[in-house]
Amino acid sequence: MNNVVILGIKLDSANRGVNALGIGAISALNENFNYSNYNIVYISKNKMFKKQKITVNNNEINVNSYGFNPVDFIYSLLDLLLVNFMGSQPKSELSRLLLNSQVIFDVNEGDSFSDIYGYKRIIRHSLDSYAAILSKNKLVFLPQTIGPFNTKIGRFLAKKILKNLSSIYVRDNRGIKYLEKWGIPYKLGIDMATFMFPEKTEFEVDKNxxxxxxxxxxxxxxxxxxxxxxxxxxxxxxxxxxxxxxxxxxxxxxxxxxxxxxxxxxxxxxxxxxxxxxxxxxxxxxxxxxxxxxxxxxxxxxxxxxxxxxxxxxxxxxxxxxxxxxxxxxxxxxxxxxxxxxxxxxxxxxxxxxxxxxxxxxxxxxxxxxxxxxxxxxxxxxxxxxxxxxxxxxx
Known part of the structure; x- marks a missing residue:
């Protein structure tokens, strides 16, 4: 099995920074592991699926992109709980994707694993992280900003998830205090967008x-x-x-x-x-x-x-x-x-x-x-x- 799931990215957002994170993450994973099947999972208003292609060092890579609404994630959480405690077969498509993945990676849009953007954002990203944890597969946080967590609920959710990661990479020093306080090992890594290759275009930039x-x-x-x-x-x-x-x-x-x-x-x-x-x-x-x-x-x-x-x-x-x-x-x-x-x-x-x-x-x-x-x-x-x-x- 050579499937991987990547959470917290998209390839077709109006925000090219989010897309750069996604393309860079796949580029780095391809360099390290050369996986054959990349599946992007993100939260969207409506359920959707599309096949996409990206170019990595002049090679085309096929990517499956799945959009699930918040109800799908909640249903998957319940579904995975039944799988774990009752031994039942998974019924949701999201559950099957997570269970059939060799490894699950999460980028959290680079800086969204925090409560500074309000409760909705931290809860939304906690939903997919916790679903990944329930799949019992390895969950790796790729380089990103961790925190800050200014609320009790933010700190509670963060600590619960961070303690269950297989590996965590941070791209700056700001969130290290939380990891060290909670006794969570980490590694430093540079932002994933760094690994995205430029694509030549016809636009001419003048000298100077x-x-x-x-x-x-x-x-x-x-x-x-x-x-x-x-x-x-x-x-x-x-x-x-x-x-x-x-x-x-x-x-x-x-x-x-x-x-x-x-x-x-x-x-x-x-x-x-x-x-x-x-x-x-x-x-x-x-x-x-x-x-x-x-x-x-x-x-x-x-x-x-x-x-x-x-x-x-x-x-x-x-x-x-x-x-x-x-x-x-x-x-x-x-x-x-x-x-x-x-x-x-x-x-x-x-x-x-x-x-x-x-x-x-x-x-x-x-x-x-x-x-x-x-x-x-x-x-x-x-x-x-x-x-x-x-x-x-x-x-």
């Missing part, structure tokens, strides 16, 4: 181009569904973005605006491309371009890799730059940026945009311009780091 990812989430302050984000922390992000672009253009750079969470056909609320179009309409400069087509995560990584310097407010847009040795500054909206940049030995290349005020916008931009001046040295450091990167996964 600085790439900039704009977050529609922060630009439009559409943060009511993100429990840890506060309006007051990002009210100057739009002004900062406009002034940063103006400064770059004034210094003779070509500026390429790159969306990373967007849909060309059906723009979403926090759509990066919608925000970018608003910016381009306002600034109107011949050296200001933007990515407008519906590129996938691998193609966007290729485009980012061709820039001289990159800045991003979406973390996985930054990982696309860092992992292809592009000098990159993270425009951080949460603590997870620092931990991820530390993994690349670039912890000093993070600007915390939560601390922006009208008085310090110029200072933040000056800091970024100083990083641009050092881009050649930074590129060489990243090249050396990326030559040695790899992830040996132990089950």
């Amino acid at each position: 181009t600085v790439g900039l990812n704009i977050s529609g989430l922060l630009y439009y302050l559409d943060i009511q569904n993100y429990g840890n984000l506060k309006y007051t922390e990002f009210q100057y992000y739009k002004e900062f973005s406009l002034k940063l672009i103006d400064r770059l253009l004034s210094n003779g750079y070509n500026v390429l605006l790159i969306p990373h969470t967007y849909s060309v056909e059906f723009p979403i609320k926090e759509d990066d491309l919608r925000a970018i179009k608003d910016i381009v309409a306002e600034i109107q400069h011949e050296n200001l371009r933007y990515v407008s087509k519906d590129y996938n995560a691998q193609q966007l990584k290729y485009i980012i890799s061709k820039t001289e310097f990159f800045m991003g407010a979406r973390m996985h847009s930054c990982i696309a730059g860092l992992s292809t040795s592009v000098p990159t500054v993270g425009l951080a909206y949460s603590y997870k940026f620092k931990g991820t940049f530390d993994m690349f030995d670039q912890g000093n290349s993070v600007v915390d945009i939560r601390e922006l005020t009208q008085d310090n916008i110029s200072e933040a931009i000056n800091d970024i311009m100083a990083h641009i001046q050092k881009k050649n040295d930074t590129r060489e450091k990243l090249k050396k780091f990326n030559e040695d990167k790899g992830l040996k996964i132990e089950l």
Whole structure:
């Protein structure tokens, strides 16, 4: 049997960061184990199934993607309890998938094994993790952010699940305190999106181009569904973005605006491309371009890799730059940026945009311009780091 199930990822989300995690996870697993049958399982409103293909180092890999609604997961939990305690045959499709898997891997969307996004998110990810535990197969948490857990129910669910894992990999140091407090062994590993190969596309990036990812989430302050984000922390992000672009253009750079969470056909609320179009309409400069087509995560990584310097407010847009040795500054909206940049030995290349005020916008931009001046040295450091990167996964 050579089946594996991967939880907490998708390959066709408007959020290219989630897709990058999925493609990177499969790429790393293929490098380590060369499994023959990959099954992605995620929670969706409606039950669905689709066959998908991804390209890993010029080789096509077939992936089965299963969407189950929350009721399916609850039914599977009950079904697996009966299998364990009554010896009955599994009745649900989800139960059979989990039981027939050699190993189950969970990515938890990179940072969703936490209660900072509210109860719904931690309960949702606990459902699939606990179903995996009941299957009695090995459950491995691939590199991700663990915590924080600020509520009693969050800590209870986390401790219950983490103590039943076969292996756990963390991508930053923030959650280690929980693991050490609860006596849970762990290993450090870099973000899974690092292992996603770029896919060449026809988009031409001009010389002397600085790439900039704009977050529609922060630009439009559409943060009511993100429990840890506060309006007051990002009210100057739009002004900062406009002034940063103006400064770059004034210094003779070509500026390429790159969306990373967007849909060309059906723009979403926090759509990066919608925000970018608003910016381009306002600034109107011949050296200001933007990515407008519906590129996938691998193609966007290729485009980012061709820039001289990159800045991003979406973390996985930054990982696309860092992992292809592009000098990159993270425009951080949460603590997870620092931990991820530390993994690349670039912890000093993070600007915390939560601390922006009208008085310090110029200072933040000056800091970024100083990083641009050092881009050649930074590129060489990243090249050396990326030559040695790899992830040996132990089950």
